[in-house]
Amino acid sequence: MKFDDSKNKQNLQELLDTRDFVPHISVDCVIFGFHKGIMKVLLLKYHDLDLCSLPGGFVFNDEDLHDAAVRVLYERTHLSNIFLKQFQAFGDRNRTENNAHRVLLASKHIEVPKDHWTFQRFITVGYCSLIDFSLVGSFPNTIIEECKWFEVNDLPKMAFDHEEIIKQGLEFIRRNIDTQIVASSLLPEKFTMKELQTVYEIVLGEKFRRNNFQRKILALNSLERLEKLFDGSANKAPYLYKFADKKLNDI
């Protein structure tokens, strides 16, 4: 049993009535967007409520955890074919005490029992990605929520512990910047050292001196130097690089 993105109250009610989910487990996706020097994060903004949440959802009984993250992201944002990487499970006992579901359902006059499963304790598994947001088309907009980019440095009020999840997702991206997870979605297959440096500076939020950056990056032995970029003035043409062969999952 699979749900399309719930366009109306009827669909939401059906979702709430189902028993096909693994209790107490959810997935949340932290999708960072990157373009021209700005980092953003993709959030659901609830209509009529001063509250945002990550695109998240539940795991079907017959579904692998990772597949649930892919499906939930698609249902809520229509994003597909992006590289989703699990980064952390969040399981503090009181993490869902500030229960956003309750507020949301009340605001929509949807009634569910007080002991409904969505109000129980949840342990959520965070998945993240970093994509070029200029390449993304339009998002679904339902009666419940709209899907929007927000600046990472200026987050709105977040449901549950989602602000902490975003913070840890960003730390994960930064720690793994030397692996392909970061650059592979943002750079062409062949890139110049300057292009790579720009990605590093924006993701890490700091500036580097050109020579220092080049020396440190090359010491990692993760790049392969290719031909020069031909631009007509061969003498000053920069070299092109690509990542040395590693599997994308090797992080």
Next chain:
Amino acid sequence: MKFDDSKNKQNLQELLDTRDFVPHISVDCVIFGFHKGIMKVLLLKYHDLDLCSLPGGFVFNDEDLHDAAVRVLYERTHLSNIFLKQFQAFGDRNRTENNAHRVLLASKHIEVPKDHWTFQRFITVGYCSLIDFSLVGSFPNTIIEECKWFEVNDLPKMAFDHEEIIKQGLEFIRRNIDTQIVASSLLPEKFTMKELQTVYEIVLGEKFRRNNFQRKILALNSLERLEKLFDGSANKAPYLYKFADKKLNDI
């Protein structure tokens, strides 16, 4: 309600009868041991069964996920005060189909209903650590299991997907070798480049040339050079190093 390590069938039966755990969630600890060039992993070996498992267990309703990992590790191994780091959640739908609990309980003639909660689907959260096994005292030995070190390269038959969890835990340690998680438990506060190289070689399972190693490590900017190690022959004394100030949780 807390359990001591269950020394007898009575205690195990009580644990099975409880309703105080969060359903469908478990924690598993991958404790790597390191001493004189050998990497080992700490496992529970079931008596009379050709089967081992990671020290793992369940999460109390009123307990944070991380606290559950610390408690479970202590109950099953008596290890405490070690740095446990969450590395991955495992949630394939069929990961507990080869149900070791069922085999174990049958072998001990302990009867539980076929739909007992321990036979349901579990998503487990993996925590790992790396410690000097020469510093560890004796382990508890119950009627159900004994706790022993096994060589990482020669694992016994493992329950569930625990072999995969160990593999991913080892990958996590290797990816994070440049952070303090690895070295802080294995090296004194001040160490020589040679001592550090030995840790790297054993954990990564490969040899490095001395000059190459030193160049790469220093390029990471994570070390601080201190005074020379005074050993009477000052000229050839090696420098001591320590890790530059970073929080242990910054990985």
